[in-house]
Amino acid sequence: QKNLSILSPHQIEVGKMLLELGQVHLFEDWPDPGTDDDLKKALLDQVAVLNSSYPGGLASYIKTAKELLADSKAGRNPFDGFTPSVPSGEVLTFGDDSFIQYEETGVKEVQNAAFVLVAGGLGERLGYNGIKVALPMETTTGTCFLEHYIESILSLSEASCKHAEGEVRRDVPLVIMTSDDTHERTLQLLESNNYFGMKPTQVKLLKQEKVACLADNDARLALDPDNKYRIQTKPHGHGDVHALLYSSGLLNEWKDAGLRWVFFFQDTNGLLFKAFPAALGVSASKEYHVNSLAVPRKAKEAIGGITKLTHTDGREMVINVEYNQLDPLLRATGHPDGDVNCETGYSPYPGNINQLILELGPYIDELSKTGGSIKEFINPKYKDSTKTEFKSSTRLECMMQDYPKTLPPSARVGFTVTETWLAYAPVKNNAEDAAKVPKGNPYHSATSGEMAIYRANSMILKEAGVKVDDPVTQVFNGQEVDVWARIVWKPKWAVTFADVKSKVRGDNSVSQKSTLVVKGRNIFIEDLSLDGALIVDSVDDAEVTVGGSVCNNGWTLESIDKDSTALPEEVRIRGFKMNKVEQLEQFYGEPGKFSLKS
Numbered sequence: 001q002k003n004l005s006i007l008s009p010h011q012i013e014v015g016k017m018l019l020e021l022g023q024v025h026l027f028e029d030w031p032d033p034g035t036d037d038d039l040k041k042a043l044l045d046q047v048a049v050l051n052s053s054y055p056g057g058l059a060s061y062i063k064t065a066k067e068l069l070a071d072s073k074a075g076r077n078p079f080d081g082f083t084p085s086v087p088s089g090e091v092l093t094f095g096d097d098s099f100i101q102y103e104e105t106g107v108k109e110v111q112n113a114a115f116v117l118v119a120g121g122l123g124e125r126l127g128y129n130g131i132k133v134a135l136p137m138e139t140t141t142g143t144c145f146l147e148h149y150i151e152s153i154l155s156l157s158e159a160s161c162k163h164a165e166g167e168v169r170r171d172v173p174l175v176i177m178t179s180d181d182t183h184e185r186t187l188q189l190l191e192s193n194n195y196f197g198m199k200p201t202q203v204k205l206l207k208q209e210k211v212a213c214l215a216d217n218d219a220r221l222a223l224d225p226d227n228k229y230r231i232q233t234k235p236h237g238h239g240d241v242h243a244l245l246y247s248s249g250l251l252n253e254w255k256d257a258g259l260r261w262v263f264f265f266q267d268t269n270g271l272l273f274k275a276f277p278a279a280l281g282v283s284a285s286k287e288y289h290v291n292s293l294a295v296p297r298k299a300k301e302a303i304g305g306i307t308k309l310t311h312t313d314g315r316e317m318v319i320n321v322e323y324n325q326l327d328p329l330l331r332a333t334g335h336p337d338g339d340v341n342c343e344t345g346y347s348p349y350p351g352n353i354n355q356l357i358l359e360l361g362p363y364i365d366e367l368s369k370t371g372g373s374i375k376e377f378i379n380p381k382y383k384d385s386t387k388t389e390f391k392s393s394t395r396l397e398c399m400m401q402d403y404p405k406t407l408p409p410s411a412r413v414g415f416t417v418t419e420t421w422l423a424y425a426p427v428k429n430n431a432e433d434a435a436k437v438p439k440g441n442p443y444h445s446a447t448s449g450e451m452a453i454y455r456a457n458s459m460i461l462k463e464a465g466v467k468v469d470d471p472v473t474q475v476f477n478g479q480e481v482d483v484w485a486r487i488v489w490k491p492k493w494a495v496t497f498a499d500v501k502s503k504v505r506g507d508n509s510v511s512q513k514s515t516l517v518v519k520g521r522n523i524f525i526e527d528l529s530l531d532g533a534l535i536v537d538s539v540d541d542a543e544v545t546v547g548g549s550v551c552n553n554g555w556t557l558e559s560i561d562k563d564s565t566a567l568p569e570e571v572r573i574r575g576f577k578m579n580k581v582e583q584l585e586q587f588y589g590e591p592g593k594f595s596l597k598s
């Protein structure tokens with residue numbers, strides 16, 4: 001009461017709202033007017049922002065929190081009444097006729113797609129100090145994730161326009177969801193690199209806000225332990241992307257522009273664009289409203305399992321069950337061993353890699369009803385079994401893959417499984433945690449993420465007829481990995497399997513110790529025998545044939561100590577550095593036809 005005199009009418013309204021919501025504890029320690037007045041006002045201003053950035057405001061946030069906290073305390077299972085079973089979906093095999101067909105269909109559709117990258121996460125598990133999209137995806141060329149994503153989108157869109165002769169060329173849109181943790185640095189990365197070739201108008205950043213933390217089962221808002229005039233906040237999860245897209249107005253803009261698909265993807269998967277065109281082809285052919293990309297999943301791997309859930313009341317849905325919930329759900333429904341591999345050596349539930357293709361029209365229809373809010377969950381860590389106190393504050397969270405939970409049974413929800421080597425190699429775990437991953441399970445580290453790029457490119461070239469030597473096994477940062485030839489190409493050289501096949505001719509071979517970097521658009525590999533390092537680049541209107549025998553001391557991988565502070569963090573987290581001993585490097589800077597044949 002005493003402090004009312006220092007507050008503006010709006011701040012007084014906010015204060016009243018807090019009292020009505022049972023948040024009187026926020027003001028209990030307030031000193032008399034004259035002390036900390038600016039801080040008191042700042043607290044109410046912060047609450048006003050928290051209130052306006054959450055659909056339905058803080059009243060709705062606290063109401064949901066109380067319900068979910070009561071469920072959690074009572075041990076109520078969110079899957080009560082549901083029985084899990086293995087769903088059926090489209091399973092693709094890289095390079096076979098059906099894959100090629102779907103890829104072709106998908107490429108045609110790319111010009112009707114919008115791309116949405118969720119990049120608000122700081123990557124606590126990875127422990128990297130920078131933003132994850134700025135990390136080099138591999139250290140042969142040093143290309144960062146964001147650069148590769150943008151170049152892939154541009155090349156795919158160009159390939160798409162070629163298929164649709166006569167139609168107007170569209171600048172496909174890219175949205176990046178950021179947060180306070182990543183926004184400024186993402187913008188700076190884009191600006192200092194000329195948006196990696198995209199028009200700045202093609203790219204929109206949407207920043208998600210954090211949500212208020214909760215101190216107890218009554219959903220009392222938690223104050224920052226170091227500042228009693230600030231509510232503690234934490235990220236709300238990648239599910240925010242739907243509400244942000246809806247409120248931005250972009251979805252209707254896209255619809256008016258004739259777009260048909262929205263593709264959601266994550267921040268550190270260097271393989272994701274290799275399977276995307278075929279998966280988009282599946283969406284278009286099967287007319288899926290929702291298509292989740294998946295890979296075979298190892299039991300207990302930290303990726304969700306795609307599961308068919310059937311309720312006793314007859315409801316059915318195909319949905320991601322998050323990795324920490326799959327094991328208890330299975331145990332509670334007659335599978336005493338929980339989340340285990342079956343005879344194939346994999347979990348029978350396909351692994352969700354959180355790349356979702358949504359059909360825009362039905363997506364807008366659904367969001368017009370829900371405003372983009374996604375079913376939330378809460379994960380309080382209790383001090384003891386009485387479940388009355390928390391170890392630290394908690395908050396509501398939501399996941400983008402839970403979008404289908406509110407869809408009617410008529411919605412066409414499917415999924416597409418491809419080989420892991422082709423589609424999924426995220427960089428999520430720090431070196432220490434990766435080294436502790438049980439043998440046979442993926443590391444999901446910077447080391448394995450980089451090796452996966454070389455493996456995928458080697459496997460693709462093999463499928464295109466190139467002889468690529470088998471890998472050797474090496475240990476970096478305590479992780480045993482297969483080291484293939486370091487083969488890297490720019491998306492403008494090839495962004496589909498069809499592109500690769502059209503640029504590789506004759507009898508080619510690449511030894512395991514080799515490095516091959518192809519950067520130019522019209523470079524043809526023909527009768528090449530490579531045992532060393534070869535880097536070829538050209539301007540777009542040069543046509544270069546690369547062949548003959550190239551043999552030199554090449555580039556080697558040198559093991560390094562992850563704690564050696566003399567090296568930059570992005571090198572240390574891999575456990576090796578690239579020694580560029582000797583290479584043949586050619587750049588063709590003029591239009592015309594050229595041949596590199598030694």
Ligand code: UGB
Pocket residue numbers: 118119120121122177179235236237238265266267268302303304305320322323352353354399426428
């Ligand atoms: N992200 C945000 O943009 N905002 C946030 O508030 C949080 C994250 P994580 P997670 O495929 O590898 C997901 O932390 O959530 C972005 C799926 O839930 O890397 O543990 C963040 O920047 C899981 O089912 O992953 O697990 C990043 O781009 C499985 O599919 C993305 O969201 C797993 O990913 C994912 O955040 C996977």
